[in-house]
Amino acid sequence: MxxxxxxxxxxxxxxxxxIIALLVRARRAVVPxxxxxxxxxxxxxxxxxxxxxxxxxxxxxxEPAQTAGPxxxxxxxxxxxxxxxxxxxxxxxxKDRLGKSRGLFGALRSMRGRRAVDAEVLGELEDALLRSDVxxxxxxxxxxSLRSAAEERTIDGSDGLLDALRADLxxxxxxxxxxxxxxxxxxxxTDAGRVPVWLFVGVNGVGKTTTIGxxxxxxxxxxxxVVLAAGDTFRAAAADQLGMWAERSGAEIVxxxxxxxxxxxxxxxxxxxxxxxxxxxxxxxxxxxxxKVNLVEELKKIRRVADREPGQVTEVLLVLDATTxxxxxxxxxxxxxxxxxxGVVLTKLDGTARGGVxxxxxxxxxxxxxLVGLGEQAGDLVAxxxxxxxxxxxxx
Numbered sequence: 001m002x003x004x005x006x007x008x009x010x011x012x013x014x015x016x017x018x019i020i021a022l023l024v025r026a027r028r029a030v031v032p033x034x035x036x037x038x039x040x041x042x043x044x045x046x047x048x049x050x051x052x053x054x055x056x057x058x059x060x061x062x063e064p065a066q067t068a069g070p071x072x073x074x075x076x077x078x079x080x081x082x083x084x085x086x087x088x089x090x091x092x093x094x095k096d097r098l099g100k101s102r103g104l105f106g107a108l109r110s111m112r113g114r115r116a117v118d119a120e121v122l123g124e125l126e127d128a129l130l131r132s133d134v135x136x137x138x139x140x141x142x143x144x145s146l147r148s149a150a151e152e153r154t155i156d157g158s159d160g161l162l163d164a165l166r167a168d169l170x171x172x173x174x175x176x177x178x179x180x181x182x183x184x185x186x187x188x189x190t191d192a193g194r195v196p197v198w199l200f201v202g203v204n205g206v207g208k209t210t211t212i213g214x215x216x217x218x219x220x221x222x223x224x225x226v227v228l229a230a231g232d233t234f235r236a237a238a239a240d241q242l243g244m245w246a247e248r249s250g251a252e253i254v255x256x257x258x259x260x261x262x263x264x265x266x267x268x269x270x271x272x273x274x275x276x277x278x279x280x281x282x283x284x285x286x287x288x289x290x291x292k293v294n295l296v297e298e299l300k301k302i303r304r305v306a307d308r309e310p311g312q313v314t315e316v317l318l319v320l321d322a323t324t325x326x327x328x329x330x331x332x333x334x335x336x337x338x339x340x341x342x343g344v345v346l347t348k349l350d351g352t353a354r355g356g357v358x359x360x361x362x363x364x365x366x367x368x369x370x371l372v373g374l375g376e377q378a379g380d381l382v383a384x385x386x387x388x389x390x391x392x393x394x395x396x
Contacts (some may be wrong), residue, residue, distance in 0.1 A: 091382060092350075094392035097374040101355030104132040105393040108165070112396075114158040117150040121158060125165070132356035132393075133325040138363045142168055166394050172363050173386035182368045184343070184384060187314040188280060194312035195273045196280050197266075200345075201299060201335050202319035203287040207347035207373065209238050211319050212282045213245025214381040219280055220249045227276075229269030229283035230255035231262040231302060242284060252278070262286060262298060263305040274310030281311065299338035318367065319345045322353035329357070332365050343370035346384075350374045355393060358384075 095102070107128045111121060122143060129139040146164055149155045155164050176182050188196040198215075200208045209232070216226050228246050230239040230253060239255045246253040254269035256262075266283045273281045285302055288295050307313045318341040320328040328346075335341065344361055349372045358369050369384045 092374040092380050094374070094385070094388045095395075097350040097380075098353075098355055098389075098392050099350070100352050101132060101349075101393060104128060104354060104356075108162060108394060109396055111158040111162060117155065117158060117161050121161065122147055122150070125161070129356060131354070133354035133360065134356035135326060135329070135360035135364065138172075138360050141363075162394060166390055169359060169390045169394075170386055172359055173369075173390070177366060182362070184368050184370045186370060187342075190312040190314060193310065195270060195278060195310050196314045197270060197283060197306045197311045198280065198315040198317060199283050199285065199303065199306060199313060199339065200317050200319055201285050201287070201339055201341070203331055204235065206287070206319045206321040206324075207345075208232075208287065208319045209241050209245075209284055211317075211345050211347060211371070211373070211381065212284055213242060213249065214378045216245055216251040216282055217249040217378045218381075219282075220251055224279040225277065226251040227269050227273040227278045227281045228253040229266045229281060231266050231284045232286045233258060233260045233262050233265060234286050234288065238284060251282075252276075263301050266302055267305050267308075270306065270308075270311035281306075296338040299335070303339050315343065316341045317343055317345050317370065319347060320357075320361075322346045322349040322355070322357060322372075323351070325354055325357055326360070329360060329364060332361065332367060336365075341367055343368050345369075345371040345373070345381075347373035350380075355389070358389065 105128060107124055111124070114121065125146070126139060126143045129142060130136065134142070142165065145168060146155070146161060149164055150161065155161050174182055186198070190196050200212055202208050212228060216228055219226050226249070228242055228251050230242050232238040233256050236258050239258075243253055243255070245251070252272070254265060254272055256265040256268075262285060266281075269283065270281050272278070283302070283306060285299060286295065303313060303316070316339045318332055318335055320331060322328070324331075332341070332344070344367050346358060346361075346369050349355060349358075358372075361367055361369060371381055372384045372389075374380045374382060
């Protein structure tokens with residue numbers, strides 16, 4: 001009797017286990033509808049602006065759509081869907097963005113509280129300035145001035161030394177060689193009936209096209225009618241990228257055929273701006289330093305053409321990549337052979353850049369840094385503030 005009961009129990013357990021297994025399999029086979037049928041719709045492709053005719057004839061692109069964003073990489077040649085940029089909340093601060101530069105000046109900030117100013121302290125100061133791309137000439141002048149002040153006991157300890165260094169750096173950035181205040185505004189002042197033109201020069205890859213696009217967005221947002229001149233006709237990607245900025249900012253663009261005469265594109269853009277009552281022309285140019293002689297002559301011609309009625313050049317902005325350090329000084333001198341630059345736009349100052357090059361540019365070349373790039377968003381291109389910049393380097 002007991003054996004029979006035990007047998008029945010075992011059979012019941014086996015049957016129950018089989019039923020449970022079948023239920024588990026059936027449950028696994030059921031896939032929720034939302035998990036099995038989801039697909040990703042392809043993003044729409046934005047067509048590039050139409051190219052102009054032969055022999056550099058320019059074609060205007062009217063009523064740009066405002067749905068596509070620009071490429072960040074100036075050297076890219078592909079044109080497709082680009083996600084719109086998302087603006088960061090508020091204007092970026094120097095202290096937040098100058099990570100590499102603040103690190104290089106960290107040795108100086110750590111001097112605070114050390115009372116004596118001796119050869120060791122001055123040596124540390126000199127080393128920090130050199131490593132941050134202030135440059136040999138400017139560093140020697142700064143250290144000599146501070147050493148003299150220390151010997152004459154006009155500064156009190158290391159805190160006084162850093163305060164004196166701050167004053168010297170701010171003075172270099174705010175007062176020119178003639179003792180006059182450095183002007184950093186972007187001029188649009190012209191004779192009656194003329195259209196202000198801003199020319200942008202610099203080697204390929206420094207961010208000229210992106211800088212123009214960001215300024216177009218800013219000026220358009222302030223209510224100005226902007227025309228972009230795609231004068232870098234030797235790089236199709238530059239015109240395509242500028243076209244995307246035009247679409248996004250609501251600006252108009254004039255571009256020519258690939259390899260066409262850049263001067264004719266700039267001339268046509270200015271003529272269109274004059275005819276349509278535009279407020280500003282932003283003109284891109286090529287930057288092929290490996291053909292330096294040809295480039296110099298080309299830039300001279302563009303400058304002459306841009307200054308003819310109805311245009312008037314009010315700014316020639318040299319765009320430099322801050323991460324190139326002292327090479328930026330060399331580039332500035334080379335472009336100075338072709339055009340009289342009115343100021344510098346220093347891109348990529350955030351990240352790995354060594355901020356001391358700002359000081360060298362002002363002191364050695366007499367060129368004011370008017371704008372700096374502190375990130376990739378359009379709002380990250382900001383007016384240069386000397387005091388905020390120096391405080392970000394030297395203050396805790």
